[in-house]
Amino acid sequence: MQIDLNGEGIATGAGTLAELLCERCFDADSVATALDGVFVPRPLRAVTPLHPGARVEVLSPMQGG
Known part of the structure; x- marks a missing residue:
């Protein structure tokens, strides 16, 4: 799905948010x-399903001041 x-x-074959992170x-x-x-x-990531057209944001923490 896109x-x-x-x-x-x-394009991803992941069905959940957790699978997408792993993929x-x-x-x-x-x-x-x-x-x-x-x-x-x-x-909740393992039970959060993805759907075509989903908008996913993955953010890493930043350090500094």
């Missing part, structure tokens, strides 16, 4: 995620 990942259109080699323990503009907590 989705939008961090502003870029991609794209993100460190799931150190990123924040949102689906269609709504924050998805880490425990």
Whole structure:
């Protein structure tokens, strides 16, 4: 299916947000995620289904001041 990942259109075979993170080699323990503009907590990623046209944001924490 086609989705939008961090502003870029991609094709994925992932069915859930957790599968997408694994497929794209993100460190799931150190990123924040949102689906269609709504924050998805880490425990819910495995049960959060993706859909064609989904807008997924994966953000890494930044340090500094």
